[in-house]
Amino acid sequence: MQQRYNHNQVVITGLGAVTPLGIGKDALWEGLLAGRRGLSNITKFDPSGLRNERAGQVNDWHFDAAQFALDQQPDQATQFLLTALGEAVADADLTRQLTSSSEPQRDVGCILGTNFGGSMSWEDYMATLIAGEPSPAAFADFTFHRAIDTVAATLAVGGPSGQLSMACASGTAAIAYASDLIRIGHAEVVLVAGYDALAPSHLSGLSLLHTISEDDLYPFSANRSGTVFGEGAGALVLENSDHARRRNIRCYCEVLGGAQNNNAYHLTAPDAGGAGMAKVLANAIGDAGIHPDQVNHINAHGTGTEYHDVAETQAIKQVLGSAAYRATVVSIKGATLHLMGAAGAVEGLVTALSIFHQTVPPTTNYAKPDPECDLDYVMEGARQQSIQHAASISAGIGGDNACVVFARTG
Amino acid sequence: MTTKIPPRQPSIAITAAGPICSIGIGRRDFREGLRDNREGSGPSQRLTDTGRFTELAECWDFVLEDYLDTKKTYLDRCSELAIATCALALADAGLDPSGLDGDRIGLALGTAFGCLESMANHSARIQTKGLRFGSPMIFTHTMPNSPTALAAIEHHIGGPMATFCGADMSGAGAIQFALLRLANGDADYMLAGGCDALSTALLNGLPPPAAGATDFVPGEGACVLLLEPVGSATARGAAPPAEILAIGNAVSTDAALRAACVQAGLADAPPVFPPPGAYGHTFAASVVLDICAAIEALHSQADTEYLAVMAPPTQLTPTCGPSAAVILRKSHTEERNG
Numbered sequence: 183m184q185q186r187y188n189h190n191q192v193v194i195t196g197l198g199a200v201t202p203l204g205i206g207k208d209a210l211w212e213g214l215l216a217g218r219r220g221l222s223n224i225t226k227f228d229p230s231g232l233r234n235e236r237a238g239q240v241n242d243w244h245f246d247a248a249q250f251a252l253d254q255q256p257d258q259a260t261q262f263l264l265t266a267l268g269e270a271v272a273d274a275d276l277t278r279q280l281t282s283s284s285e286p287q288r289d290v291g292c293i294l295g296t297n298f299g300g301s302m303s304w305e306d307y308m309a310t311l312i313a314g315e316p317s318p319a320a321f322a323d324f325t326f327h328r329a330i331d332t333v334a335a336t337l338a339v340g341g342p343s344g345q346l347s348m349a350c351a352s353g354t355a356a357i358a359y360a361s362d363l364i365r366i367g368h369a370e371v372v373l374v375a376g377y378d379a380l381a382p383s384h385l386s387g388l389s390l391l392h393t394i395s396e397d398d399l400y401p402f403s404a405n406r407s408g409t410v411f412g413e414g415a416g417a418l419v420l421e422n423s424d425h426a427r428r429r430n431i432r433c434y435c436e437v438l439g440g441a442q443n444n445n446a447y448h449l450t451a452p453d454a455g456g457a458g459m460a461k462v463l464a465n466a467i468g469d470a471g472i473h474p475d476q477v478n479h480i481n482a483h484g485t486g487t488e489y490h491d492v493a494e495t496q497a498i499k500q501v502l503g504s505a506a507y508r509a510t511v512v513s514i515k516g517a518t519l520h521l522m523g524a525a526g527a528v529e530g531l532v533t534a535l536s537i538f539h540q541t542v543p544p545t546t547n548y549a550k551p552d553p554e555c556d557l558d559y560v561m562e563g564a565r566q567q568s569i570q571h572a573a574s575i576s577a578g579i580g581g582d583n584a585c586v587v588f589a590r591t592g
Numbered sequence: 593m594t595t596k597i598p599p600r601q602p603s604i605a606i607t608a609a610g611p612i613c614s615i616g617i618g619r620r621d622f623r624e625g626l627r628d629n630r631e632g633s634g635p636s637q638r639l640t641d642t643g644r645f646t647e648l649a650e651c652w653d654f655v656l657e658d659y660l661d662t663k664k665t666y667l668d669r670c671s672e673l674a675i676a677t678c679a680l681a682l683a684d685a686g687l688d689p690s691g692l693d694g695d696r697i698g699l700a701l702g703t704a705f706g707c708l709e710s711m712a713n714h715s716a717r718i719q720t721k722g723l724r725f726g727s728p729m730i731f732t733h734t735m736p737n738s739p740t741a742l743a744a745i746e747h748h749i750g751g752p753m754a755t756f757c758g759a760d761m762s763g764a765g766a767i768q769f770a771l772l773r774l775a776n777g778d779a780d781y782m783l784a785g786g787c788d789a790l791s792t793a794l795l796n797g798l799p800p801p802a803a804g805a806t807d808f809v810p811g812e813g814a815c816v817l818l819l820e821p822v823g824s825a826t827a828r829g830a831a832p833p834a835e836i837l838a839i840g841n842a843v844s845t846d847a848a849l850r851a852a853c854v855q856a857g858l859a860d861a862p863p864v865f866p867p868p869g870a871y872g873h874t875f876a877a878s879v880v881l882d883i884c885a886a887i888e889a890l891h892s893q894a895d896t897e898y899l900a901v902m903a904p905p906t907q908l909t910p911t912c913g914p915s916a917a918v919i920l921r922k923s924h925t926e927e928r929n930g
Contacts, residue, residue, distance in 0.1 A: 231723030286843040288851070297735065299757070308715040311796055316643070321797030326736065327704065327759035330914065331905075334843060342841035342851075343914040344765040345758035347706070347736035355754065362772050368841070368851075383715040386723040387731025441778070444744040444753040446694060449732045458750070461695060465778070579732065580741030582753055 192361045193433040193591060194534045195426050196274025196419030198266040201518050201528060202238035202412045206269060210518070210528070211535050214543035215564040219517050220412060221398070227305075227382050233389040233396050237380055238412020238519025250336045257300030257323045259379035259413075260332055262524070266415035267333065267375050274419040275431055276371070279338070286340025289370040292333050293360040294345045294377070295352030297523040297578075300324040301381035308383075329377070341369040349578025350483070351442065352376055353416060353526025357574075357586045358440025358466075360420050370425040376527030377415035384522075385411065391450065393487065399520065401484040401513035401545050402491045402559050404552035409485040412519030416527030418534070423591075435537040436589045438571070439470030445581035456493030458583050459483075460500045463575060466585035467501065472571055475505035477587070479542060479572040481533040484513020485520055492554045494575065499557075510567060511557045516547030526576040530586055533574045537590050542567045603822040604771055605832035605923065608687075610680030610785075611884045612673055613813035613871035614649035618680050622881075623888055625870070632871045633809045636790070643795035649811030649872025650790060660746070666729055667742065668707035669789035673814035674739035675746050678783055682747065685818045685830065687781070689748045698751035698779040699744055700769045701816070702762025702786040704875035705794055706736035712793035739787060751779045761841075761903040762786055762876035763815075764916035768839040770819050780820060786876030787814030811872025815880040822923075832923050834887045837898075840917040845904050848917040852900065856919045862898035865889060879903035883918060890922040897922050 199206060202220025203213035213220070220238040229235040245261040247254060250268070255261070271277050280290065298304070303323035310317040322328060330345045342363050348355045353376025360372035388394050388411060395408030426433055443465065445458030452458075467474050482494055499506045514532055521528055536542055545559040570590050577583045611618065614632035615625030625632070633647045642648060651673065657663075659676040667675070678699070682689060689697060711734045718726045732738065737755040744753060752773040756765035763786025770784035790812040801808050825832050840852030853861050865886040867878070874881060879901060886899045903916040 229723070231725075286847075288842060288847055291841075296757075299736075304711070304715065305719070307797060308712065308719055308793075311712070311793060312716060312719055316796035318797055318799045322799065324797075325704075325759070326706070326757035327762075330758050334914070340843040340847060342768075343758070343843070344756055344768075344841070345762075347755050347757040348753070349735055349737050359754070359769065359772075362776075366772065366775070368855075382723060383711070383718055383726070384731075384734075386718050386726040387714060387728065387734065389723070390726055390728035390731060442753055443695070443750060444699070444741060446744045446748055446750040448745065449738065449741060461750070469776070469778075578737070579735055580737045581744070582737055582741065582755075 189367060190365050191423035192364045192420055192437040193423045193426050194418055194435055194437060195421045195431045195433055196270040197531050197534060198269030198273060198417040199528060199531060200240060200262045200266045201414040202240055203518060207531065214514055214517050217544055217546050217563065219546060220519055226380065232385055233394045234410055237410060239380060240413055256332055257303040259300055259377050260329045262379060262415035263329055263375050263377035264336065266417035267373060270417035270419050281337060287338050288340045290339050291341035291363055291369040291372040292330065292339045292343045293356045293372055293374050294330055295356035295523050295527065296326065296347055297349055297352060297378050298384050299326040300328055301379050301384060305381055305383060348582040349580050350522055350525050351576040351578040351582040351584040352523040354530060354574055354576035354584035354586055355442045356527065357418060357530045358442055358584055361437040361440055364420055364422050370422045372420045374420055374527065375415055375417040376524040378413055378521065378523035380411065380413045399486040399516055400547055400549045401486045401516050402552060402555040403548055404550040406486045406488060406491060408487055409520045412521045414521050414524045416524050416531045418527065418531055433591045434534040436591050438587045438589045439466055440586040441465035441469055442584040447581055449580055452489050452493045456497030458581060459494055459575060459577055460497035462583040462585045463497060463501045463573060466573060466587050470587035474502045476571045477502060477573050478509050479536060479569045480509055480511045481529045481574040482511050482513045483575050483577050484515055486515065495555045495557060506557055510542045510560050512542055512560050513545050514543060516545060526584060529574050533572050533588055537569050537572055537588055540566060540569055604774055604819050604836045605822040605825040606817045606834045606836060607820055607825050607830050607832045608681050608685035608818040609815060609884050610677040610684060611815040611881055612651055612654060612677050613874060613881055614652055614811055615871050617653060619684055622884060626868060626885055626888060639792055641792045644800060645795050645810055647809050648790060649809050651812055666733060668710040668733045670703060670707050670787055671733065671739040671742045673787045673789055674701060674743045677785065677787060677814035677816045678743045678747050681783055681816045681818045694748045694750040696751055696780040697749050698753060698773055698782045699740055699749045700754040700766035700782065700784040701740045702756040702766040702876040703736060703739060704759045704762055704788050706757060707734050707738055708793045709791035710734045760875055760878055761914055761916045763880040764839060764903040764918060768841060771836065771839060774819060774821060780824065782819045783816045784819055785816030785880040788812055788875035788877055809872040811874040813871060813874035813877040813881055815877050815884060817880065834890060834923050835921045837919040837921050841914060843914060845902055845915045848915040849900055852917040852919045862900045862919060865899045865901050886920055890920065
């Protein structure tokens with residue numbers, strides 16, 4: 183199968199994370215392998231009235247604006263973003279280049295993904311609007327583009343930049359698009375991140391839709407009853423492989439291809455048999471130039487909702503055929519909870535670590551087998567596994583889907 | 593940065609467009625609005641609270657039912673505009689999506705603010721009554737990607753999909769995404785553009801105009817372009833008015849224009865098209881409406897072959913932020929209808 187319009191190889195050279203499992207990618211990875219969970223009581227606002235008063239809250243959070251050369255505290259979601267991005271940039275050994283340079287680097291871009299932008303600032307703005315004294319400052323901190331502008335102010339990003347919002351597919355879509363930009367030569371390095379923060383308005387909406395479980399998040403389990411949301415950020419540094427080689431920097435894996443589409447069916451209900459997800463998985467594999475049976479690990483969306491998990495299982499079987507039963511299919515949402523716009527980026531990061539360490543984290547909080555979800559979800563604990571090709575799938579409200587295919591390097 | 597040989601990519605035609613703004617709806621009406629210097633601004637006819645702004649550029653003559661096959665229970669204004677601009681562009685192109693492979697037609701939309709009216713509606717209920725009292729129906733219409741999703745559902749578009757929300761250059765970001773998808777062979781057609789709607793929440797949130805500034809008129813609008821490879825457009829008998837050669841995306845307008853020129857293989861930057869300003873500041877739709885206006889200018893100026901259309905950093909955060917430059921080339925195949 184031939185790759186199309188590919189001129190440059192794309193590798194991942196830096197990773198960073200802020201999740202309910204802790205600050206930093208090591209806390210995330212070690213927490214996943216140990217089967218820890220980030221579920222706790224919501225304390226950042228009064229959750230009375232929600233279907234579930236627990237979530238994946240980032241606890242004990244502190245942010246020093248001065249550390250990022252900012253005059254004031256940005257919205258909390260942007261704080262998560264900057265922290266994760268800072269770690270990823272340092273991990274890629276690009277801190278000096280991107281923070282000390284007075285000239286924006288024209289070959290360094292940035293693509294972000296978010297569902298809700300500065301969501302806590304939106305609550306602040308709405309309070310002032312209702313009180314009759316609207317605050318343009320709070321509005322500015324909410325706006326979706328505030329984050330990309332803040333990144334441009336703190337890092338010397340001068341190349342192609344953009345902000346995506348595709349519901350819970352945002353993070354994965356950001357990785358796919360960033361890899362496009364490097365493949366065609368518009369950038370040598372692209373910083374990618376997905377981020378979101380818990381806030382009353384969207385948790386209320388998701389609660390009213392019964393998307394949220396009153397109980398807990400059990401991915402692919404017979405007793406699943408909905409998802410539980412969380413907050414945080416995942417960041418990756420994507421780089422042209424030649425550029426990375428010249429810098430002699432360690433590569434976690436290669437980004438082989440990606441795809442994104444829409445079910446074109448319904449705003450909230452999944453289409454029959456996960457047809458849209460099947461197409462995006464097939465298209466991503468095709469874009470990667472490999473055969474479906476070469477995919478031996480999938481980081482699934484796996485939200486623990488009644489219809490989605492079986493639809494995703496059906497989609498994987500449709501595309502991989504019998505190879506679906508030889509692949510490992512993992513959802514990390516039982517551990518991290520559903521991180522909304524950050525989910526795809528965190529899951530892409532974890533997929534990169536899985537390939538790098540040749541180790542698959544378990545599907546934490548898997549409880550009870552469901553005959554309709556009968557793949558190898560790695561229930562017993564972390565597993566050493568040879569992974570040559572892996573896919574990360576995400577889907578969101580509105581019917582948006584995204585998928586990225588990764589490969590082992592060297 | 594290593595100089596690269598630009599990868600060979602198909603020339604991309606702008607086959608059709610669906611402009612909706614205060615001076616016209618649809619390509620012909622928009623063209624006439626520009627030609628006749630139609631007055632685009634005035635007091636709002638839709639909103640009772642417009643903050644500190646007395647002059648707005650609303651889509652005055654917009655009637656949603658003209659573009660829908662079925663009646664909808666609820667739609668945010670931004671979604672209304674998104675559905676309608678896609679309908680106009682498809683009609684302008686003479687394409688019926690029900691006769692196409694839905695997986696081979698994609699949609700990329702940019703929106704600076706998304707569905708603020710619905711967001712404010714939902715959040716106000718929660719803040720005044722409690723978390724239990726939001727509206728699940730309205731909530732599903734608050735997501736920034738819901739205009740894109742609803743347009744995809746309405747028009748049976750299941751191909752490559754993206755929603756950009758990076759302020760004024762979101763529309764350019766959407767077009768850039770569309771170009772990549774067509775170059776990669778992921779779609780036969782891409783609808784790409786921007787939409788933004790006026791709302792009380794937006795108008796009260798915008799910063800006060802700079803002292804003495806009188807020319808910032810908030811506007812609403814939408815415009816998608818129908819993009820396809822030039823070869824396939826001419827093969828099916830279409831007459832595209834222009835081609836997109838390149839989009840440059842960088843931290844400054846100069847760098848964006850330079851990047852676009854490199855991609856387009858142009859040694860000298862083409863003239864920059866001055867935005868008409870006739871339809872107010874329509875945020876993510878601005879650059880796409882400006883592209884439509886630039887196409888008209890290309891064909892009215894016999895000795896102009898190329899134009900650059902700029903999407904500068906948003907006026908809302910003037911200190912930083914990405915910019916985009918779109919380079920257009922006149923196509924000579926369209927018959928101009930007066």
